[in-house]
Amino acid sequence: MSFSPLVERLMESLRVLPGVGPKTAQRMALHLLERDREGGRRLTAVLGEALEAVGYCRRCRTLTEEEVCTLCRSTRRDERVLCVVESPADMLAIEEAGGYQGQYFVLHGHLSPLDGVGPEDIGLDRLETRLAEEPIEELILATNPTVEGEATAHYIASQLQGRPIRLSRLAYGVPMGGELEYVDGGTLSRAFLGRQPFAGD
Amino acid sequence: MQPQPAFLLHKRPYRETSALVELITLDHGRVRAVARGVQRPGSRSRGRLQPFTPLHLTWSGHAELKRLGLMESRGAAALLAGEALLCGFYANELLTRTLPVELPVAEVFAFYGALLEALPFPERRAPALRRLELALLEALDAAPVYMDEQGAELDPQGRYAYRAEARHFVRLAEGGLDGRTLRLLAQSDWSEPGLAGPAKGLARAALAPLLGSRPLRSRELMQRLAASRHAAASPGA
Numbered sequence: 001m002s003f004s005p006l007v008e009r010l011m012e013s014l015r016v017l018p019g020v021g022p023k024t025a026q027r028m029a030l031h032l033l034e035r036d037r038e039g040g041r042r043l044t045a046v047l048g049e050a051l052e053a054v055g056y057c058r059r060c061r062t063l064t065e066e067e068v069c070t071l072c073r074s075t076r077r078d079e080r081v082l083c084v085v086e087s088p089a090d091m092l093a094i095e096e097a098g099g100y101q102g103q104y105f106v107l108h109g110h111l112s113p114l115d116g117v118g119p120e121d122i123g124l125d126r127l128e129t130r131l132a133e134e135p136i137e138e139l140i141l142a143t144n145p146t147v148e149g150e151a152t153a154h155y156i157a158s159q160l161q162g163r164p165i166r167l168s169r170l171a172y173g174v175p176m177g178g179e180l181e182y183v184d185g186g187t188l189s190r191a192f193l194g195r196q197p198f199a200g201d
Numbered sequence: 202m203q204p205q206p207a208f209l210l211h212k213r214p215y216r217e218t219s220a221l222v223e224l225i226t227l228d229h230g231r232v233r234a235v236a237r238g239v240q241r242p243g244s245r246s247r248g249r250l251q252p253f254t255p256l257h258l259t260w261s262g263h264a265e266l267k268r269l270g271l272m273e274s275r276g277a278a279a280l281l282a283g284e285a286l287l288c289g290f291y292a293n294e295l296l297t298r299t300l301p302v303e304l305p306v307a308e309v310f311a312f313y314g315a316l317l318e319a320l321p322f323p324e325r326r327a328p329a330l331r332r333l334e335l336a337l338l339e340a341l342d343a344a345p346v347y348m349d350e351q352g353a354e355l356d357p358q359g360r361y362a363y364r365a366e367a368r369h370f371v372r373l374a375e376g377g378l379d380g381r382t383l384r385l386l387a388q389s390d391w392s393e394p395g396l397a398g399p400a401k402g403l404a405r406a407a408l409a410p411l412l413g414s415r416p417l418r419s420r421e422l423m424q425r426l427a428a429s430r431h432a433a434a435s436p437g438a
Contacts, residue, residue, distance in 0.1 A: 111422065113294055113419035113421075114290065114293060114297060114418070114419070115211075115213060118418065119425065146251070147251065147252050147253065147286060147289070150281075150286055154282065154284075154287070155426060158426050184248045185277055186278045187248070189280065
């Protein structure tokens with residue numbers, strides 16, 4: 001037995017979501033149609049609105065429906081420190097970890113010559129303008145510790161040569177509560193190279 | 202199958218938790234495969250399956266696109282950063298773009314491995330890149346033949362331009378490369394210090410027809426970086 005064309009189309013459409021296969025899509029569709037039409041209506045309304053209204057913040061390029069996002073407007077954030085991340089999810093992770101009080105810049109990707117992603121595709125021209133206009137003293141390169149993330153960090157760093165901006169890169173390290181025995185070789189050798197002076201008092 | 206020595210050239214996400222990978226392997230040349238589950242958070246293979254890391258791999262399937270099996274690292278990854286990383290990207294893009302799938306290229310594999318070892322040292326980069334390019338050209342039967350259009354040997358006193366499509370040199374009144382340098386290039390492996398400039402030019406000319414009209418993005422990136430650095434070094438220029 002198969003469902004009517006419209007129900008089939010609904011299931012097919014639900015599968016655009018990550019992690020949703022045919023079975024899950026069927027459960028979702030049946031749930032909305034049979035048990036929660038009100039919730040479904042809310043979902044369509046919000047979804048439609050969000051897709052229309054949400055864009056990139058003019059300053060940090062994170063996702064927002066406002067011209068400039070709340071974090072960028074906040075007066076409590078340190079305007080002299082800027083952290084460059086690959087995605088809004090990375091930005092959120094850093095925020096949730098706490099401790100960072102500066103501003104952000106979201107690239108929405110990384111340099112990847114083999115995929116044809118160049119500097120203009122990740123808004124590096126925007127970053128440059130921002131660095132020229134704002135009183136930024138330190139730039140934290142928090143791109144992912146992958147080869148592409150590393151290349152992106154290198155490219156940004158080279159662009160900034162000769163400017164009085166302090167550059168830093170997130171350290172590589174052994175995960176908290178981890179055991180050295182199980183840490184992969186790459187992380188371990190980088191953690192060794194980047195070891196910190198230790199003052200036991 | 203026995204695990205094959207291999208390097209990952211490129212990985213792109215595929216479906217939810219898998220990746221499409223391009224590999225260069227010792228006995229089977231370039232191999233394309235699906236690596237299932239490697240993009241899953243916490244996957245142990247995720248960290249292992251990285252470019253510039255020596256690997257041991259197995260795969261299955263008879264179609265062009267294989268299914269990756271076992272993955273093990275067989276040594277420390279080259280710690281590449283900055284310029285060296287971009288050179289590594291260049292090598293990866295070059296191999297992905299020019300090598301046909303499953304053409305055995307053991308020489309190219311060997312020189313690729315040697316390149317990764319050389320990349321952390323700035324002075325060893327160019328010679329290692331030239332050796333890889335030459336091995337690649339030889340494997341693809343596209344290396345220059347040091348003859349003129351009549352099939353005669355090159356005159357040490359003459360000036361020449363390379364015609365990559367025909368794989369021979371044509372005489373020029375001026376400019377181009379001089380015959381003496383070309384005769385040296387013909388004998389050596391392109392990596393002698395004095396030959397760096399001409400060898401680079403010749404490699405580029407010889408590779409051009411293999412790459413077609415689409416430029417190498419990693420080379421563009423290196424050039425843009427060099428240009429911006431130049432601008433930073435001499436403000437107002």
